Amino acid sequence: MPRAEVGTPKYLANKMKSKGLQRLRWYCQVCEKQCRDENGFKCHAQSEAHLRQMLVVGENAGRHIADFSSQFQHDFVQLLSRRYNTKRVRVNQVYQEFIQDKSHLHMNATRWVTLTEFAKHLGRSGIARVDETEKGWFIAWIDSSPKALAKQEASMKKDRATRDDEQRERTLIAEQIERARSEKEASDEGSASPPTGEGLKREEGAEKIVLSFSAKPAATSDTTATAAPTGLKLTGVKPGANPLKANPLKRPNVFKSAAPVKSERSEGGGENDRKRPAPMSAAERLIMEEQERKRRRMDRESVA
DSSP: OOOOOTTSHHHHHHHHHTOSOOOGGGEETTTTEEOSSHHHHHHHHTSHHHHHHHHHHHHTHHHHHHHHHHHHHHHHHHHHHHHTTTOOEEHHHHHHHHTTSTTSOOGGGSSOSSHHHHHHHHHHHTSEEEEEETTEEEEEEOOOOHHHHHHHHHHHHHHHHHHHHHHHHHHHHHHHHHHHHHHHHHHHHHSOOOOOOOOOOOOTTOOOOOOOOSOOOOOOHHHHHHHGGGTOOOOOOOTTOOGGGSOTTOOOOHHHHHTHHHHHHHHTHHHHHHSOOOOOOHHHHHHHHHHHHHHHHHHHHHHO
């Protein structure tokens, strides 16, 4: 049955029926004709045009299959590189996008029977990286263009330079540590070890060390005799008293200290008789009279 002419109702009806993807098994790659059902494909296979094309292909079948295979691989890799670039993606997903074009080259005309064999071929050829997981086969395109290779080489050179700098810094630090360790060992060997503190040690038979915060004993009689003519007596600190508890702001009473002078004179009369006091000066005499006058005034006030 001849084909319907373009623009006829029969042609438009056939186009509407063939809209969308059809079964792959009912497609003839030699004639590039898609049949809608098994009966249509059987009728096409028995047609004169198909038999004539098969005779042409049969003369050199290997060359035709190789051409179809190379064309299919080129189109598939082109879609993979442009659509996903170097991204890792499922093989079946790429194939589903590839067959959306009705005029694409079908796989049944190539030397690969299944999509898995085709993916393995791409991995062996170095065109893409292929790995199998629980979710299926995954593929990632390997960019081997001169521009990409130059960029990759520059990146590798930069990484190598960075690693060399880090290695050089580590080597320099290790040398500095070794030099410091050797200098420390040399200094330790050259200088003797410092003596360790042994603390205070007491030798056997040594005298006891006594610390006393008490005042010295009272002055002797000679000192008293010499100080008597002045009319003033310096009272020392009593033995056993703590000088730290004394009030430095408290002034001594001059009149109370002047009273015992007479008793000391009476007790040591014989000695004073033997030793006459030195003559007093005019200033000392005035001081004594002033003190006597103050004492008499204080006595009158106490009696009153």
